[in-house]
Ligand code: SF4
């Protein structure tokens with residue numbers, strides 16, 4: 295994905311709904327995912343990650359920018375060719391219950407993509423049974439309905455359905471966020487097994503950095519429509535360079551209470567500003583602890599006036615902060 299922008303028009307109320315502005319939900323975002331690789335896309339709710347995922351899949355059109363899937367450019371692709379390519383990229387939703395038709399038996403839910411693409415033939419029944427087994431469900435439960443399954447099992451049904459068309463890329467939008475922590479690990483392990491068996495690439499979207507830590511090869515942290523830092527997963531934890539990434543990491547509870555007490559929690563205060571009216575200069579400045587506590591007036595002026603670009607600032611990976619290389623108390 296290169297230089298992706300997604301704007302939504304803001305319209306006035308009343309009978310004649312004139313466009314009075316635009317919300318830029320995704321602002322000039324570029325990223326790539328290799329075959330068999332997982333990119334974790336992390337940020338708080340409302341930062342534009344779900345929109346970015348949908349624009350990248352061409353489920354909603356980009357305002358500008360390009361997306362390539364292999365050699366094929368998706369932007370402006372005729373509907374018929376997009377339909378054929380759609381098989382190779384599937385979306386798994388956060389809330390498995392809301393995304394499964396309650397009146398359909400599970401075997402039909404899993405078979406549906408095959409039917410839509412005219413691929414359900416004499417081998418279809420067996421294919422569905424195999425898919426159920428692949429995701430750890432009992433094939434003999436195929437005639438049951440979604441409400442007869444637990445949350446974790448429902449997410450397995452959603453994954454089986456997504457796998458039916460043998461995709462190369464799965465976009466997982468908060469796939470475990472609706473599940474109890476005790477259930478999350480099972481689904482994450484399943485995703486990892488499927489990836490190594492099937493060579494799948496994942497775009498794993500989550501508001502929770504600790505969830506993507508072990509599953510992602512690389513992580514991109516998003517704030518208010520932009521990627522502010524991206525790099526190899528472990529590096530993001532051992533050498534985070536953006537104050538927002540620092541804050542996200544320090545919000546993760548440590549398993550050891552002694553270490554927990556010794557650690558300074560860095561908190562980001564206030565709400566996410568409206569993407570309709572982002573702060574000038576660095577978008578994070580209104581909530582940036584470094585800006586508030588460590589920078590001189592002159593330095594602060596730079597944050598206010600100049601938008602930082604996402605470039606490597608001697609930190610080993612790209613980061614969008616003017617003062618990323620300045621050692622900090624954070
Ligand atoms: Fe904070 Fe300034 Fe860096 Fe933005 S550019 S993250 S406001 S220090």
Ligand code: MG
Pocket residue numbers: 340343344
């Ligand atoms: Mg979302």
